[in-house]
Every structure is written in structure tokens, then in C-alpha cells.
Amino acid sequence: MASRPRSSATPRDDGTSAAADPLRPSDHIDGTPDDAGAGVTQPRLKLVGYLRFFWRQLTSMRTALILLLLLALGAVPGSLVPQRSSDPNGVVAYQANNPDTFKILDSLGLFSAFTSPWFSAIYLLLFISLVGCIIPRLKHHLDALRAQPPKTPARLERLVGFTSVTTTTDAATAVAEARSLLRRQGYRVASYDGSVSAERGYLRETGNLIFHIALVGMLLTVGVFGSYGYTGQRILVQGEAFTNVISDYDSFEPGRFSTESSLQPFQLRLDSFQPTYQFQNGGWAPEDFAAHLSTRVPGGSWTEQTLKVNSPVEIGGTQVYLLGNGFAPVVTVKDPNGTVVYAGPVAFLSQDGNLTSSGVIKVPDGLAKQVAFQGFFCPTPVTTPTGCVSISPYLSKDAKALPVLQLSVFTGDLGLDKGVAVNAYALNEDKLTKIAGFRTDVPGLDLHVGDSAELPNGLGSIEFTGIDRFVSVDIHHDPTPAYALLFAMLILGGLLLSLFVPRRRVWIKAIPGRGKQPTRIEYAGLARGEDPTLARAVAELAQRHQQHLDGVRDSPPGEPPVGRT
Amino acid sequence: MTTATLAAYSVVAVYSAMTVYVLAFVAFALDLSKRSAIAQSALASAKAPASLSLATTASSRAEKAGSTAVIDKPAPPAQPTASPTAGRASRFQRTAYALVIVGWTVHLTALILRGLAAGRVPWADLYEFVMTGTAIMIGVFIFIQLWRDVKFLGAYITAIVVLLLGLASVNFYVPVGPLNPALQSAWLVIHVFVATLGTGFFAVGGGLSIAQLLQTRREMGGLARVPFLATFPASEVLENIAYRVIVVGFAFWTFTLMAGAIWAERAWGRYWGWDTKEVWTFIIWVTFAGYIHARATRGWRGSRSAWLAIIGFAAVMFNFTVVNLFFKGLHAYTGL
Ligand code: HEM
Numbered sequence: 001m002a003s004r005p006r007s008s009a010t011p012r013d014d015g016t017s018a019a020a021d022p023l024r025p026s027d028h029i030d031g032t033p034d035d036a037g038a039g040v041t042q043p044r045l046k047l048v049g050y051l052r053f054f055w056r057q058l059t060s061m062r063t064a065l066i067l068l069l070l071l072a073l074g075a076v077p078g079s080l081v082p083q084r085s086s087d088p089n090g091v092v093a094y095q096a097n098n099p100d101t102f103k104i105l106d107s108l109g110l111f112s113a114f115t116s117p118w119f120s121a122i123y124l125l126l127f128i129s130l131v132g133c134i135i136p137r138l139k140h141h142l143d144a145l146r147a148q149p150p151k152t153p154a155r156l157e158r159l160v161g162f163t164s165v166t167t168t169t170d171a172a173t174a175v176a177e178a179r180s181l182l183r184r185q186g187y188r189v190a191s192y193d194g195s196v197s198a199e200r201g202y203l204r205e206t207g208n209l210i211f212h213i214a215l216v217g218m219l220l221t222v223g224v225f226g227s228y229g230y231t232g233q234r235i236l237v238q239g240e241a242f243t244n245v246i247s248d249y250d251s252f253e254p255g256r257f258s259t260e261s262s263l264q265p266f267q268l269r270l271d272s273f274q275p276t277y278q279f280q281n282g283g284w285a286p287e288d289f290a291a292h293l294s295t296r297v298p299g300g301s302w303t304e305q306t307l308k309v310n311s312p313v314e315i316g317g318t319q320v321y322l323l324g325n326g327f328a329p330v331v332t333v334k335d336p337n338g339t340v341v342y343a344g345p346v347a348f349l350s351q352d353g354n355l356t357s358s359g360v361i362k363v364p365d366g367l368a369k370q371v372a373f374q375g376f377f378c379p380t381p382v383t384t385p386t387g388c389v390s391i392s393p394y395l396s397k398d399a400k401a402l403p404v405l406q407l408s409v410f411t412g413d414l415g416l417d418k419g420v421a422v423n424a425y426a427l428n429e430d431k432l433t434k435i436a437g438f439r440t441d442v443p444g445l446d447l448h449v450g451d452s453a454e455l456p457n458g459l460g461s462i463e464f465t466g467i468d469r470f471v472s473v474d475i476h477h478d479p480t481p482a483y484a485l486l487f488a489m490l491i492l493g494g495l496l497l498s499l500f501v502p503r504r505r506v507w508i509k510a511i512p513g514r515g516k517q518p519t520r521i522e523y524a525g526l527a528r529g530e531d532p533t534l535a536r537a538v539a540e541l542a543q544r545h546q547q548h549l550d551g552v553r554d555s556p557p558g559e560p561p562v563g564r565t
Numbered sequence: 566m567t568t569a570t571l572a573a574y575s576v577v578a579v580y581s582a583m584t585v586y587v588l589a590f591v592a593f594a595l596d597l598s599k600r601s602a603i604a605q606s607a608l609a610s611a612k613a614p615a616s617l618s619l620a621t622t623a624s625s626r627a628e629k630a631g632s633t634a635v636i637d638k639p640a641p642p643a644q645p646t647a648s649p650t651a652g653r654a655s656r657f658q659r660t661a662y663a664l665v666i667v668g669w670t671v672h673l674t675a676l677i678l679r680g681l682a683a684g685r686v687p688w689a690d691l692y693e694f695v696m697t698g699t700a701i702m703i704g705v706f707i708f709i710q711l712w713r714d715v716k717f718l719g720a721y722i723t724a725i726v727v728l729l730l731g732l733a734s735v736n737f738y739v740p741v742g743p744l745n746p747a748l749q750s751a752w753l754v755i756h757v758f759v760a761t762l763g764t765g766f767f768a769v770g771g772g773l774s775i776a777q778l779l780q781t782r783r784e785m786g787g788l789a790r791v792p793f794l795a796t797f798p799a800s801e802v803l804e805n806i807a808y809r810v811i812v813v814g815f816a817f818w819t820f821t822l823m824a825g826a827i828w829a830e831r832a833w834g835r836y837w838g839w840d841t842k843e844v845w846t847f848i849i850w851v852t853f854a855g856y857i858h859a860r861a862t863r864g865w866r867g868s869r870s871a872w873l874a875i876i877g878f879a880a881v882m883f884n885f886t887v888v889n890l891f892f893k894g895l896h897a898y899t900g901l
Pocket residue numbers: 024025028059060061064068126127129130131133134207208209211212215494495498499529854857858861
């Protein structure tokens with residue numbers, strides 16, 4: 001198969017022709033400097049000229065490098081200030097503590113750094129550059145995969161691992177032997193006049209292309225496809241059931257393309273919650289959280305499932321994750337006549353590892369005025385001047401320190417009538433008056449389970465009837481993970497190929513001796529990209545080849561030596 | 566043995582390992598000063614050291630008919646060093662290297678004891694993480710010697726390891742505790758372990774890049790006051806070794822990023838959320854991708870790419886210490 005190289009590939013005499021090489025931007029280290037890419041000559045002052053010039057700049061190695069470094073740099077601020085996406089409470093706290101710097105930083109988009117215009121600009125430019133870089137390389141590589149290794153250089157002396165031997169074997173046999181040896185070693189070979197030219201390691205460029213294309217795939221998966229997902233949070237008290245519709249969430253963030261109909265129908269109920277803690281280093285550390293749920297899809301029956309921190313429950317393509325947990329004191333509020341106007345558990349959010357919890361109870365209707373309670377719940381309390389602090393996450397059984405609910409009482413406008421969404425776990429005190437508790441004349445309420453207390457001004461009464469558990473869950477529909485995983489694997493696989501497969505050329509040339517002179521055989525190689533083991537590989541190849549030749553010569557004529565094809 | 570005794574023995578082993586590493590550091594430093602002396606005396610003898618025989622062809626003619634004779638063969642791949650004395654290890658270096666191996670054995674023992682005491686892998690809080698990470702740095706340093714002799718980096722590596730271990734033992738120490746529920750995952754084992762592996766390679770690569778920068782300065786006529794550099798490989802050789810080492814680290818780091826994402830998906834319901842720790846893992850990954858690109862960009866090979874490698878390693882160290890300690894995030898597993 002002594003075909004000639006394709007006419008478009010006119011190899012230079014030294015065999016280092018770029019034609020069969022992977023295509024590289026002109027400022028690549030292996031590239032030949034060219035004028036336009038290096039910006040040495042002025043582009044023609046025409047629009048097309050400008051555009052072409054701009055495009056070449058954008059798809060150059062230097063631009064890619066600068067953009068990569070900018071991307072790294074641009075990610076730093078997002079780690080220094082809290083982000084709305086990952087730490088919304090941190091942002092609120094930052095705003096409260098540093099209102100002035102907050103304004104400046106916020107106008108720069110630093111609190112949503114990773115969706116800010118400047119960060120988006122960096123990665124979009126980078127990916128445009130990437131696509132512009134990949135397409136010509138892909139085309140070129142597909143051609144190269146079908147091309148022949150280039151012509152053997154006239155002089156091999158200056159190439160890597162040059163070795164020269166003499167042998168009594170005739171040149172034709174030596175070349176044929178070289179050819180089959182190289183093929184067996186995975187080289188693509190082409191025979192030229194008295195020599196074999198061989199190349200291997202196309203997988204290096206294939207891997208590089210897979211790597212870069214998969215990066216684009218990853219961006220599209222996350223950026224575009226990810227917009228079909230949604231997330232929402234919900235607090236579920238023991239016994240409570242949740243139905244997967246937007247209105248049943250405490251908070252809901254739709255993706256850009258998701259709608260109510262993207263929500264898979266199912267129901268979820270918290271049956272019980274069991275935390276275990278271990279006492280160590282003078283404090284309690286969580287060991288295991290297990291939420292026992294029942295789930296149901298339309299037409300099905302309730303099935304029991306256990307939800308843990310690391311093992312989400314999956315229902316109909318939607319994941320339910322355990323985020324947090326805490327206590328929900330159960331209270332009953334009555335009007336002065338004894339009519340129940342409010343009854344039920346209220347989730348108190350934990351403030352520390354020992355579940356000192358704080359919460360709000362809002363009673364908008366049924367009493368003479370709108371009433372709210374705000375305060376703390378401590379499962380194992382010690383009392384401090386500003387309220388209870390818990391010293392254990394377990395409910396105390398010690399009669400001297402029973403779980404306590406400490407409440408201040410407010411009256412006024414709860415702001416619930418305007419139809420505006422209001423945070424159920426916080427109280428806007430602007431239009432409220434504190435009528436009992438810290439800094440008022442009336443002491444706050446201090447309730448143990450079973451206690452009840454009269455409200456000031458004859459408003460009514462409140463009874464602390466029991467303690468439930470609650471969990472907060474993150475309900476999550478994301479169509480991307482499977483694709484993200486696929487691209488991640490392509491990225492990793494492509495990377496390994498392109499970093500560790502050597503791409504190299506080797507030549508074996510046989511020069512017939514004049515008259516009775518022995519044949520001279522030359523070996524040499526050329527690295528295409530990083531290839532630290534090339535010299536050794538050429539030496540081994542030469543040795544192998546000579547062994548084969550010795551084998552050929554020593555076997556009786558007509559009987560092919562072992563291994564010869 | 567009880568958990569407490571096992572953990573106590575582990576602490577003893579850590580301090581012993583640190584002591585041995587300090588001794589190794591001293592011996593490596595003595596080796597460097599010995600190298601300086603040699604380099605200076607070579608300089609003083611005024612005869613420019615005959616450069617290593619870089620002529621690549623050693624000819625031998627054997628015209629025995631009927632056999633294959635080698636007439637031209639490359640010299641064994643020579644590592645061009647600036648001085649012919651570089652080949653032989655000094656007694657100091659041999660001692661230092663032996664100490665490193667002893668220290669490492671003790672260090673591994675400390676790790677195993679800590680793991681036994683906790684009944685799980687010993688990299689779940691910051692103290693353990695540093696302990697494992699430094700053990701891996703030394704391990705990478707030792708195993709790289711099988712491929713290339715980079716013992717001249719010994720002083721650098723032992724210094725970093727002693728500093729980190731000392732910092733961790735004094736400031737981050739926590740008694741053995743259970744795994745935080747968010748960390749109970751096979752992916753933790755993989756993710757954190759591979760991250761520390763990558764860190765080990767980046768540490769060695771960073772050292773090589775520093776050596777490369779210094780060597781470049783010397784080759785351009787500077788740094789006469791650091792004569793031992795004359796016994797180091799040439800800057801280009803250093804650069805090539807650094808590249809090979811960092812690229813391996815980069816592959817591990819890529820895997821770290823992915824295993825981390827899988828773990829995050831399991832634990833928090835999203836595989837990527839720009840949590841502080843994730844951001845830094847990303848920054849490091851992109852920086853080293855930049856380094857690899859720089860090596861392939863005209864005008865950026867050499868010192869500029871070496872700087873990127875050093876910046877990348879600095880970011881790794883930052884992530885290892887400051888981010889773990891002071892930055893708030895979901896990965897708050899320092900145990901402090
Ligand atoms: C999203 C941004 C990018 C990342 C994270 C990235 C990452 C990498 C990595 C890790 C390598 C080494 C492994 C391999 O060869 O596959 C590499 C190589 C390469 N990249 Fe990129 N790259 C990016 C964008 C680009 C762009 C925009 C270009 C075109 C200008 C480009 C051109 C190249 C080339 C030519 C190589 C081969 C270098 C060599 O010859 O050794 N890359 N890239």
C-alpha cells in the first residue's frame with residue numbers, strides 16, 4: 001500500500017511538515033508565526049478585514065489563555081462575599097452590617113458574582129473562542145485521520161534517537177520487516193522508496209478535541225438544559241403532607257423554562273424524625289439524621305421511605321433532600337370566651353447545634369386585635385437574661401430544666417392582608433406594638449408543656465400543648481445530572497488521552513550497500529507535542545527490528561520467521 | 566486498645582515524624598550548602614567545567630559480516646546539568662533521603678493509628694486532612710524519585726510539610742470524632758483522597774517551577790549568591806519535569822472536581838452551587854488549565870508559565886488552609 005501522500009500535504013524535506021499535524025492557532029508553540037495572527041501587519045481597513053482580524057485574535061491561544069486567567073480571577077470575588085445563590089442569609093447579614101459597602105459591591109453584582117454580566121462575558125467569550133478554535137481543528141483532524149504519514153525526510157541524522165546499523169539482510173526485506181513491526185506496534189505506516197514512515201498517537205488529538213467539545217457540552221447542559229429544572233423548599237411538621245404544586249412550597253425557584261406543568265405530581269408526608277448525636281469535645285455533634293417519610297404518586301398507595309442527609313428520596317424524577325430539622329412547639333390560642341382561634345405546631349428554626357430555636361406564631365384572626373408571638377424554644381434550657389439557651393439537642397427529661405417556650409407578645413398589623421408574600425418565620429415589627437416581654441412592663445411568657453397563660457389586656461390565652469419534630473426539605477428537579485455526568489466523563493477521558501498518549505513519528509530507512517557492502521538501516525523519531533519517552537521508544541524499536549532481521553536471516557530460506565506477516 | 570490510646574499514639578507518631586522531617590530538612594540544607602561549595606570550587610578552578618558529553622553519537626565500528634552492527638547510536642538521554650558534579654549524591658543527601666523515608670513510615674503509622682481510633686478514613690476534619698495531605702506530599706516526592714531524581718527539592722518539601730504539620734498539630738487539633746452526616750459517603754473518601762493526591766503533585770511541581778525560575782535567572786547571569794543552583798538541572802529540564810508532574814496533578818484535580826460534584830449532588834441536592842470551596846477548586850483547576858495552555862502558547866513557555874504553576878500551587882495552599890478555616894460554606898468540616 002505504497003500510496004503517496006495526498007497532494008494537499010506537501011511535506012517539507014525534514015519530515016516535520018505541519019500538514020498532518022493537529023491544527024493549532026498560529027500562536028501555538030508548534031505553529032509557524034504568521035502575520036495576521038500575530039497582529040504584525042495592519043488589517044485592511046474594511047469591515048470584513050476587521051472582523052477576520054478580530055476573529056483570529058479571539059480564537060488565538062493567547063486570547064484563550066488570557067480569558068482562562070480572567071475566569072480564574074473573576075471567580076475570586078464570588079468566594080470573598082456571600083452569594084445570593086448559596087448563602088442568602090449571609091447577604092442579608094452583610095447588608096445589615098455594612099450598608100455602605102454593600103451598595104457599592106451590589107452595584108458591581110458581587111453578591112451574584114457568577115451570574116453577573118462581567119463574569120458571564122468572560123465565560124461566553126471563552127466559549128466562543130473555544131468553538132472557533134475547535135471547528136477548524138475538528139475538520140483538520142478528520143482529514144488527518146485519513147491521511148498517510150508524511151514522506152520520509154532525506155536526512156534523519158538530526159532527528160530524535162537517530163540510530164544507524166548495518167546488516168547483511170537486503171534492503172527490501174528490512175523495509176518489509178520494519179513495516180510489519182511498526183504496524184504491530186499500532187503505528188499507521190506508509191512505505192516510500194526504501195523506507196517506512198510511521199505515525200501514531202492520533203488519539204492524542206482526538207482526546208484533546210473530545211475534551212474541548214465536552215466542555216462546550218457541559219456549558220450547554222448546565223446553562224440551557226438546566227433551565228428546565230426547579231427547586232423549592234418546604235418545612236414539613238410530623239404528620240403533615242405536602243403536595244407537589246407551586247402553592248404548597250414555602251419558597252420556590254423555577255428555572256428559566258420551567259412551568260407549573262413541569263412539576264411531577266406526588267405527595268409526601270413526614271411520619272417521624274430521629275436524630276442521633278454524640279457527645280464529644282464538650283459538645284454535641286450530629287451523628288445521623290433519619291426522616292421517615294411516606295410518599296405517594298397519583299393512583300398509588302403510601303409507601304414508606306427513609307430520608308437521610310446523604311441519601312435523597314426520589315419520586316418521579318424529582319429528588320427530595322433533607323436540609324434541616326428542628327422542633328415545632330404545638331400551641332393553642334383561645335379568645336376570652338375559650339373559643340379556639342389558632343391551634344397547631346409551629347416550626348421554630350434552630351439557631352445552634354443544640355437547637356436553641358427561634359420562631360414566630362401569627363394569629364391574624366379571631367382575637368380583638370391581630371396578635372403575634374415571637375421567641376425561643378429550648379429543648380434543654382439554661383436561662384440567661386436575654387432568653388433561654390439550649391445545652392443539648394435532645395428534649396430534656398430533667399424536671400429542673402424541662403423544655404421551655406419563651407415568648408414576647410405583639411399586637412398591631414401583621415401585614416398579612418395585602419396579599420403580599422410575607423416571611424412566615426420573621427416578624428416585621430414596624431406596625432406592631434410589643435405588649436409583653438423584654439423591655440416592656442409585662443414579663444414575657446415562659447411555658448412548659450401543659451402550661452397555659454393569659455395574654456395581656458384580656459386578649460385571650462395561649463396553651464403549650466406538645467412538641468413535634470419538623471424537617472425542612474429541598475425538592476429538586478434537575479434534568480441535567482445524567483448529561484453532566486456524561487460530559488464530565490468525556491472531559492476526563494479526553495483529558496487523559498490527550499495528556500498521556502504520545503503522538504510521534506518514526507522512520508526506518510534501509511540503504512542498500514554497493515556491491516558486497518552491507519545494508520545500512522537508519523532509525524529516527526519526531527515528537528509531536530510533549531513526548532519525553534520518544535528517544536527510548538526509538539531505541540527499543542531499533543533493537544526489536546534488528547532482532548527480527550536476525551531471525552529472518554537465520555531461518556532457512558522459504559520458511560517465514562515467526563511473527564512475520 | 567481504646568480509641569483514646571490509639572489517638573494518643575497517633576499524636577506521638579505525628580510529632581516524631583515531624584522531628585525526623587526537621588532532621589531531614591537540616592541534612593538537605595547541608596547538602597545544598599555542600600553543593601554550593603562544590604560549585605564554587607569548580608568555578609574557582611577557573612577551568613570551565615567540561616560540559617557533559619552531549620555529542621550524541623558514539624561510534625563503534627564492527628564489520629563482522631553476517632551480523633547486525635550498530636554504527637551510530639544516541640548517547641543515553643543525558644540530563645544537561647550545569648555541572649558534572651550533579652550526578653553523585655552527597656552523603657548529606659543520602660542521609661536526608663533516608664530520614665525522609667523513615668519519617669514517612671512514622672507519618673503513615675500516625676495516620677493508620679488515627680484511622681483505627683476513629684474507625685474510618687483519617688481525613689474527615691482539618692487536622693486529619695493536613696496530616697493525610699502532607700503524608701501524600703512526601704509520598705509523591707518519594708515516588709517521583711523512581712522516575713526522576715528530584716531530591717534537590719528535599720529541603721523545600723520537608724519545609725512545607727513540617728510547617729503544615731506543625732500548624733495543624735498546634736492549631737487545628739481535635740480529638741477523634743464521628744463523621745458529620747453530610748460527609749458520610751464513599752465519595753468523601755474518594756474526593757478528598759484524590760484532592761490530596763493532586764495537591765502532592767502540585768507541591769512538587771510548584772517546587773520545580775520555583776527552581777526553574779531561579780535557574781533561569783542564574784542562566785541569564787544573575788543569582789551569583791545562590792551557587793548551589795549550578796548543580797541543579799538546566800531550567801529547560803526543570804520545566805519539562807515540572808510539566809509532567811503538574812499534568813498528573815491536573816488529571817487528579819479534574820477528577821476531584823467531578824467526584825466533589827457527585828458528592829455534592831448526593832449530599833445537598835445540587836452538583837454545583839458555587840460554594841466557597843467549590844469556587845476555589847474551580848479557580849485552581851482553571852489556573853492549571855491556564856498553565857497547560859501557557860506551555861503551548863508562544864511567548865508564554867518558560868518563566869511565565871512557571872509563574873502560573875506557582876500561583877496555582879499558592880491557590881492550592883490557600884484552599885488547604887485559609888479557605889478551610891475562615892471562609893463560611895457548606896464544606897465547613899474543619900471540626901473546629
Ligand atoms: C473553556 C476553556 C478551556 C479550557 C478549560 C481548556 C483546557 C485545556 C486543557 C486542560 C488542555 C490540556 C489537555 C488537552 O490537550 O486536552 C488544553 C489543551 C489545548 N487547548 Fe484548551 N481549554 C480551553 C479553551 C481553549 C481554547 C479557547 C482554545 C483555542 C484557542 C484551546 C486550545 C487548546 C489547544 C491547542 C490545546 C493543546 C495544547 C498542546 O498542544 O499541548 N483551548 N486545553
